[in-house]
Amino acid sequence: MGKGNGSLYDDVTQHIIAQLGEGRLPWVQPWDTSLTATGLPRNAATGRCYSGINILILWDRLFERGYGAQRWITYRQAQALGGNVRKGEAGTTVCYADRFTPKDEQQKARDEQREARQVAFLKRFTLFNVEQCEGLPEKLMTVTEARPFEELVPQAHRLIRACGADIRVGGESAFYASSPDYIRVPDQAAFHEPINWYRTILHELGHNAVIRIMPHLIGSARLAV
Template sequence: MATEKFDVQAEVTKSIVAAIEAGCPPWRQPWVGDAGGAMLPLRSNGEAYRGINVLLLWARASEMGYTSAYWFTFKQAQEKGAHVRKGEKSATVVKFGTVEKENEDGDETRLSYARAYRVFNVDQIQGLPTEFYGKPAQLPRDLGTVSIPELDAFFADTGARIVQNPDDARAYYAPATDHINMPLISTFFSAERYYGVLAHEVTHWTGAKTRLDRFSNARTKDVYGFEELVAEIGACMIAAQLGVLPDFEQSSAYVTHWLEAIRGDKRLIFKAATEAQKAVDFVFDCGKESRGEAA
């Protein structure tokens, strides 16, 4: 009897939809546990995951309460002299790549593929070196309303024109004038929330025609809703790399809208994560160029 082909995109979409239905969109709560810090999930060699895999592992960590950033395959754990505890269930991540294939004319054609593979969080593994089990440092829970110079410098290095406007208590990116409007930081409950919102707007800023040209190249029917999804994911990726815990309080109507869109298109979350990763890379590369570092 023929086995049913594993549909990577459908399985990933199902996982994301389940997280949203449970009240925990994975990009809204990037880390849980007693440490409470935001961090990107890491491979066994310390390399950060990217794109859709960040969302998948954030969702699984949130669901299970894992506190380690590291994820190993079964074999990688064995190679370290460790073992996955009996009964532990793996998380799914996706490997993207290309393969050369000869067509009927004898010419080589490059084909793209997506392949699922399984990983385990360090919390599920016994016998690893002690450094993998270290829990993330506590982030301050109340930063007040005072700006953080290092984060101000980071966002300034992007080159984005950011205006704190005492007369306009809205956060938005204005394409016509190519500037970001932010309420005064003193009006935010914490500095973390301010920089989380700013990261969201900076992600929008990357979509301008002179940058990634995301708006004119949009391929979805609901361009606005898709762009908001990209900005939410991108903002959390930026915040995670900066060590800031994002805390967006978008309306339940927005989340419901995105959920319906994701249900209707199993490729949508892949598209959004891909565009968000491009935006994040652009933002960090701007900073490197501003400091004279190699991008």
């Protein structure tokens, strides 16, 4: 893998901090989105959506480069589909979480007649947007139409609930309090556009996620954005 899990956690966290610090929030684009794709990034070969921090990483790269597709692919997958990555194209590093059971733990568990304990780890891998490739099937290059706001609301609710954060609605300001660890947002009716209520919560969830990954950053000025 080249680098340890600690380094990978640090890299991912610093990536989030850099986005927040520069105001380049992937859920609030300060430019014309008509030339870029909306929705969740997905694997072009399998159709499976990426999750967790990989969503933010891929969104950031998509809006930075202005790609018109949310489809991503590995170098080998591009070759398997009859295409290839164009020479000179730089990939985007994302991560994959998995678990494994060490051999000594397997034997120890058998000796003690208990279930073996698994160890979590992260792996890096590189993705390319389909627009960085050539020779891929035409259907993978077609930009799909954005889903209407009404269809996205239930997904937004599920995403927010799945984060498990303490979200308190009311008041006149929005913020994340690292202690006692909660998010405050005004009532939805206070927003001029309904979508901005969800954007605000996602923004504060970004702060919440950084603290969960690197708790020693509590109180850091880099988070005050």
